[in-house]
Amino acid sequence: MTNDTPGSTIPHSPHESPHESQHDSPHSAQRMILGMMRIHSLSDEEIRTLVDTALQGGITMFDHADIYGAGREPHECERRFGEAIDLRGSLREQFTLQSKCGIVRDGPYYDFSRAHILSSVEGSLKALGTDHLDVLLLHRPDALMEPDEVASAFDELESSGKVRSFGVSNHTPGQLELLRRSVEQPLQVNQIQLSLAHAAPIAAGITANMSTHGRPPPAESVVSDLGTLDYCRARDIQVQAWSPFQGPGGAFIGDPAYAELNEALTRIGAHYGATATTVAAAWLLRHPAGIQVVLGTTNPGRVVEALRAVDVPLTRPEWYELLRASGQPVP
Numbered sequence: 001m002t003n004d005t006p007g008s009t010i011p012h013s014p015h016e017s018p019h020e021s022q023h024d025s026p027h028s029a030q031r032m033i034l035g036m037m038r039i040h041s042l043s044d045e046e047i048r049t050l051v052d053t054a055l056q057g058g059i060t061m062f063d064h065a066d067i068y069g070a071g072r073e074p075h076e077c078e079r080r081f082g083e084a085i086d087l088r089g090s091l092r093e094q095f096t097l098q099s100k101c102g103i104v105r106d107g108p109y110y111d112f113s114r115a116h117i118l119s120s121v122e123g124s125l126k127a128l129g130t131d132h133l134d135v136l137l138l139h140r141p142d143a144l145m146e147p148d149e150v151a152s153a154f155d156e157l158e159s160s161g162k163v164r165s166f167g168v169s170n171h172t173p174g175q176l177e178l179l180r181r182s183v184e185q186p187l188q189v190n191q192i193q194l195s196l197a198h199a200a201p202i203a204a205g206i207t208a209n210m211s212t213h214g215r216p217p218p219a220e221s222v223v224s225d226l227g228t229l230d231y232c233r234a235r236d237i238q239v240q241a242w243s244p245f246q247g248p249g250g251a252f253i254g255d256p257a258y259a260e261l262n263e264a265l266t267r268i269g270a271h272y273g274a275t276a277t278t279v280a281a282a283w284l285l286r287h288p289a290g291i292q293v294v295l296g297t298t299n300p301g302r303v304v305e306a307l308r309a310v311d312v313p314l315t316r317p318e319w320y321e322l323l324r325a326s327g328q329p330v331p
Contacts, residue, residue, distance in 0.1 A: 151183045278305055
């Protein structure tokens, strides 16, 4: 990355001219997002290399949260990002910055109070070295949420120009409906855990009203889903998939516990000249919901590997084979 060299600039996305911006709506953003959850231990140069790799591949959206970091103090990863990437001037408009708030580490517990939301955003802006967030998400549902307090905080953040778009993370359709009764701004994003090994939001619709006829019942994760993906599609809420290469036990690629899935990923990948990681990302991109994939890696090579997924057009038989190989029933 070259922003620390006088007279140089970060290259624009190949999908975007210097005069176009992706900030109007998360719906117009690229299909891949780079997650910043693990950058606290990287050097400035390593962060710049990671971000440069993303930008050169067309990724312009970077996902943060106030709790990301190794210590007890909030905003650690946001601060590291801000220290490594000088976002002053026109450079800022080349980035779409998304952050999340609502999780308090002490406990932990959740806090969607007006005071906490406003305080968290101020901390994020200071740490990142910017005057606005492009997207703010409520991180995990707060059972003590007062929707009118959230609405008041969103109104102030929007009117002050400190936040341009709003959304949620890990929220059910009912929780979204409750917020929508009070919040005037469109809730444009729902970031949920979604992968081949954690496919509940997709698989639940397939197994609805399914009779087991003596077969084992569907995985508990399928039964517990509440139609989140279909709800978001019907209301034009952008779905973002976090942990796209992990399941309940961690990373599934190369894990012997997912032998059938890995065999299918490798075989289908060989047909396309792609790795298992690339095919796993392509499986999410193939879904018509237009899912955005949040990459949590700090390895630039893994970023490049995942980006190749946009060139892997899985067929319907391949897509469903991978779903079955993941252990999900396809009646």
